[in-house]
Amino acid sequence: MTQQIKWGIIGCGDVTEVKSGPAFNKVPDSKLVAVMRRNADKAADYARRHGVPKWYADADELINDPDVNAIYIATPPSTHAGYTLAALQAGKPVYVEKPMALNAAEARQMFDYATEKNVKLCVAHYRRLQPMFLKIKSLIDTKVIGDIRFVQLQLLQSSSAKLIARSEENWRTDPALSGGGLFHDLAPHQIDLMLYLFGAIEQYRGEAFNQANVSAADDLVNGSLLFANGVVFNGLWCFTVNESDTADICTIYGSEGNISFGFFGQNVSVTINGQTELLEFPPLQHVEQPMIEKVVTYFLGHSENPCDGAVGTEVMEIIDAFAGTTTSG
Incomplete structure (x- = not known):
């Protein structure tokens, strides 16, 4: 039985x-034992700086390395499905970045293949395990603001906003590589958390x-989403507002008050009958560490899947619908 997860990263870029x-x-x-990037010099540099024993410029070589028993895929979404299927074919569990794929059809293919091969697959909707969002879920579950009525979200950014990640290739605004635009890069976090907080x-x-x-x-x-409960x-995302109008705000309204926070911030305000309490959460050094810890225990057979392919596929179905590709109702 596996005693240690020995990771190989496909796509050791900025993220x-x-x-x-x-x-x-x-x-x-x-333990991180190998990394891969198509640019061999950059792969070697990453391995040297991070103390990783092996590096590759070819994904198949990393996948088939006998020292690697789990794969983390952190490439642009256009290659998520192909690399995931190759790793699953090799019998190696996969932790894949969000968005799970270019679209829901690819995500469903990945999930179905993992099920068919009986190989574990996790999606990196990592905010659901961060302390701030665990606290928000606890506040909702314990009905601190009463029965939940509705949720309003606004993510408004200028084209030069610091929130928007930069990369050499600028793939996030190329639909062929990202599936869409900045909405496809940022909204999966928010939509997944809505599913995590409110269910079906x-x-x-x-x-x-x-x-x-x-x-x-x-x-x-x-x-817009209508939950079974x-x-x-209602959510609005705009990436071309004036710099002075930028906003990252989500407010959950209940029968007794509201919970307000930014998805990319560190504070939560809880207002009950007009009285507000501010909760502050220190930034995490590595934002994915809580999720990675849970993924490791799942891969070792000690816990449940923290975010499976079914959830990842549903998020992609909603992404597709919000982007105007499909509708459900």
Whole structure:
């Protein structure tokens, strides 16, 4: 029986430098043993700086390395399905970055294949295990603000906002690589957390527009969810507002008050009968570490899957609907 998860990273780019990469050596029973990037010089540099024993410029070589028994995929979404299927074919469990794939059809293929091969698959919706969002879930579950009525979300960013991740290839605004635009990069976190907080969905719909035409991707998305428990969610994402109008705010309204927070912030305000308490959460050194720890225990057979392919596929179905590709209801 496996006693230690020995990771190989496919795509050791910017996202792995601090957010995830170092955490693989910091959680119990886990070790990062190999990394891959198509640029051999950059793969070698990453391995040297992070103390990783092996590096590759070919994903198949990493997947078939006998010292690697689990794969983390952190490439642009256009390659998630192909690399995931190859790793599953090799019998190696996969932890794949969000968004899970280019679209729901690819995500479903990944989930179905993992089920068919009986190989474990996790999706990196890592915010659901961070202390701030665990606290929000606890506040909801214990009915601190009473029965939940509805949720309002606004993520408004300028084209130069610091929140938006940068990379050499700028793939996030190329639909062929990302599936869409910045909505596809940032909204999976938020939509997954809505599922985590409120459960099963009855219907959803949305629409998307390319208003500014600064890239091939839509820059404004509007969407709504109706949960089986009656909670209504409305979200608006716009990535071309004036710098002075940027916002990251989500407010959950209940019968006794509200909970307000930013998905990319560190504070939660809880207002009950007009009285507000501010809860502050220190930033995590490696934002994916709590999720990686749970993924490791799942791969070792000691816990349940923290975010499985079914959830990842449902998030992609909603992404597709909000982007105007499909509707459900």
